[in-house]
Amino acid sequence: MHVLPFAVFVLGLKILIYCFLTFDDLVLLERERHKAAWERDRRPFTFVRRRSEFDRSFRAGLATQRCTFTWPLMSPSWVRSDPEAGELLRRHRMFVAAWCFLVVPAFALAAALSVLAGKP
Numbered sequence: 001m002h003v004l005p006f007a008v009f010v011l012g013l014k015i016l017i018y019c020f021l022t023f024d025d026l027v028l029l030e031r032e033r034h035k036a037a038w039e040r041d042r043r044p045f046t047f048v049r050r051r052s053e054f055d056r057s058f059r060a061g062l063a064t065q066r067c068t069f070t071w072p073l074m075s076p077s078w079v080r081s082d083p084e085a086g087e088l089l090r091r092h093r094m095f096v097a098a099w100c101f102l103v104v105p106a107f108a109l110a111a112a113l114s115v116l117a118g119k120p
Contacts, residue, residue, distance in 0.1 A: 002118070004110040012103030015095055022092035023068060024049040029085050030078060037078040041067060072096045 024046040031038045038044070042063035045054035054060065071079075072093050079085040 002114050004114050005107055008103070008107045008110040012099065012107065015098050015103055018095045019092065019099055020047045021049070022088055022095060023047060023071075026071065026079075026085065026088050026092060027064075027067070029082070029088065030076075033082060033085075034078040037076065041076075 027038075027044050027046050028049065030041070030044075043055060043060045044064040044067045045051065045056060045060050047064075071089060075086075075089060079089050
């Protein structure tokens with residue numbers, strides 16, 4: 001029964017990877033098509049793709065974290081004017097929601113069941 005939390009995490013890992021990849025796609029699209037907005041966002045960088053092309057400063061790291069937390073909740077103005085960005089953001093939100101509301105609770109439940117199964 002102790003393998004259950006690990007199995008849930010491994011199965012959910014694909015969703016987490018998709019979260020990172022769709023975020024990367026949004027950052028790349030913002031930088032390429034909406035350069036002024038990317039500058040206003042303080043130059044966030046990607047997590048996985050084309051990392052060497054980005055400045056890895058402390059300020060850019062804070063910008064990346066801010067975008068990571070705000071984009072799933074609020075649509076930036078540049079996304080509203082770009083249908084492809086809107087679709088990417090919708091997909092990103094779907095993966096973030098799946099991670100937060102499906103994978104994390106399933107992992108917590110699996111861990112709790114694993115602990116309970118281990119007690120005499």
